[in-house]
Amino acid sequence: MSRTTEERPRVAPEIKERYEAVIGLEVHAQLKTLTKAFCGCSTRFGDAPNSNTCPVCLGLPGALPVLNRKALDLAIRASLALHCEIHQRSVFARKNYFYPDLPKGYQISMYELPLATKGSLEFELEGAVKRVGITRVHMEEDAAKNLHEGFADSDRWSYIDYNRCGVPLIEIVSEPDIRTPAQAYSYLTTLKQVLEYTEVSDCNMEEGSLRCDANVSVRLRGAPKFGTKVEAKNLNSFRYLQHALEYEIVRQIGVLESGGQIVQETRLWNVAAGRTEQMRSKEFAHDYRYFPDPDLLPLLAPERLVEEVRAEMPELPDVKRARFLREYGITPYDAEVLTATRALADYFEAAVRAGAPAKAAANWISTELLRRLNEAGKEIQDCPVPPVALAELLAKIESAEITAATGKKVFATMFDSGKRAADIISAEGMSQISDAGAIEKIARAVVAKNAENAAKYRAGNEGVFKFFVGQVMKETRGQANPQVVNDVLKRVLAES
Ligand code: ADP
Ligand code: ZN
Ligand code: MG
Numbered sequence: 083m084s085r086t087t088e089e090r091p092r093v094a095p096e097i098k099e100r101y102e103a104v105i106g107l108e109v110h111a112q113l114k115t116l117t118k119a120f121c122g123c124s125t126r127f128g129d130a131p132n133s134n135t136c137p138v139c140l141g142l143p144g145a146l147p148v149l150n151r152k153a154l155d156l157a158i159r160a161s162l163a164l165h166c167e168i169h170q171r172s173v174f175a176r177k178n179y180f181y182p183d184l185p186k187g188y189q190i191s192m193y194e195l196p197l198a199t200k201g202s203l204e205f206e207l208e209g210a211v212k213r214v215g216i217t218r219v220h221m222e223e224d225a226a227k228n229l230h231e232g233f234a235d236s237d238r239w240s241y242i243d244y245n246r247c248g249v250p251l252i253e254i255v256s257e258p259d260i261r262t263p264a265q266a267y268s269y270l271t272t273l274k275q276v277l278e279y280t281e282v283s284d285c286n287m288e289e290g291s292l293r294c295d296a297n298v299s300v301r302l303r304g305a306p307k308f309g310t311k312v313e314a315k316n317l318n319s320f321r322y323l324q325h326a327l328e329y330e331i332v333r334q335i336g337v338l339e340s341g342g343q344i345v346q347e348t349r350l351w352n353v354a355a356g357r358t359e360q361m362r363s364k365e366f367a368h369d370y371r372y373f374p375d376p377d378l379l380p381l382l383a384p385e386r387l388v389e390e391v392r393a394e395m396p397e398l399p400d401v402k403r404a405r406f407l408r409e410y411g412i413t414p415y416d417a418e419v420l421t422a423t424r425a426l427a428d429y430f431e432a433a434v435r436a437g438a439p440a441k442a443a444a445n446w447i448s449t450e451l452l453r454r455l456n457e458a459g460k461e462i463q464d465c466p467v468p469p470v471a472l473a474e475l476l477a478k479i480e481s482a483e484i485t486a487a488t489g490k491k492v493f494a495t496m497f498d499s500g501k502r503a504a505d506i507i508s509a510e511g512m513s514q515i516s517d518a519g520a521i522e523k524i525a526r527a528v529v530a531k532n533a534e535n536a537a538k539y540r541a542g543n544e545g546v547f548k549f550f551v552g553q554v555m556k557e558t559r560g561q562a563n564p565q566v567v568n569d570v571l572k573r574v575l576a577e578s
Pocket of ligand 1 (some may be wrong): 104105106107108255256257258259297298299308309310367467
């Protein structure tokens, strides 16, 4: 086999240009339920291996599945958020295959009659709106987790943790509408945002609650038919998805250019080697011997139920973005940043509710606050400055009690200590200096010390004025009222 000898493929840019990639993604998202899809076992992550199991999820003879109502609600919610048609009647099917992580010998999934079809997801990329069709959303259960240990043949162990077995998932299959790795990346980002906003899934990729397989083929630009596709698995990060696609596109072009043919197969992204590797030849639907699960009744999702779920649907990201623009008059960029996660958007709105001017709050959150959080490796949920405290700080800047420059220092202390702005300002004597007399004394000293620059200013070099403002600000540790500094300096410099 060519696994170890395969070289990193290369094709000249002008040849790559002649081809177009066609990509479709299959995304599995774990539904945010407390218990499994068909039994009452906990879905908690990180519990002792095999502690969350029962006869149903272990597939013991005679055990019967009962669908988790919450899982159905969340699956419907996701389907609505993806603008799908929801079928009033869908059918659970058995997908048969033999593997240790599947104790029943089949996975409960959906096949011919899935929960929802014909949806779409839109996102913006490089200034254009891209719309990707959603082929289907269906419900299924997760398999167990295999853990392998040791390398030497004589000392190699495999373990199976059945805690994950039977956890509820939805699979979201896209149409082959994606054309570049960057679009695939944006599609997945947007999908994740929608699933998080609607609380369908926590989308934690490290814990495996969001997983993505990518189907990719290439064809000559303008060719009427799609090429043969390859499925890339094990793409458990956004970066891996993009890298695997980039690699795979070049590899396929290389094969075609050298007169070869693409074989339909499943390939695995090898993170360490930075390449896809053959895993197995493609399995086809008929290999799975799908048939309706006789243990489960057809799944009914009548109009009334769908409307109930729709009524409880949280605001979607694009709707929130539009509302932020309209209600708060902030920039499109700020609206984009602030709605990146629902938690950040909530933080912003809480600060505004607490009295912060919307534009100032947007500005401070998207710059100072996000920068500090980023540096501290913290999420907005763990922000040491609550929204009310940010609103208090902004009110002090607004009322000119402190300067914006001092505000930044106060904010840094608030962030590090958790103290309130008022306490920091009085403890450190940071109130704004607006006393023209005090500022004039400092201005005179600065001008005297920089006689050469003062002469330049008087000779008509307006540019040095900024230098003097900076010096006075430095002397006052950024606490001088900028307007007073300007006025005083103009007067002092004009003299003599
Ligand atoms: P399969 O039956 O092999 O699983 P599907 O028709 O279910 O194939 O498609 C699986 C995924 O592959 C979908 O996301 C679909 O958009 C994508 N896909 C289908 N044909 C192609 C192709 N020629 N190139 C790239 N992706 C494709
Ligand atoms: Zn169970
Ligand atoms: Mg498929």
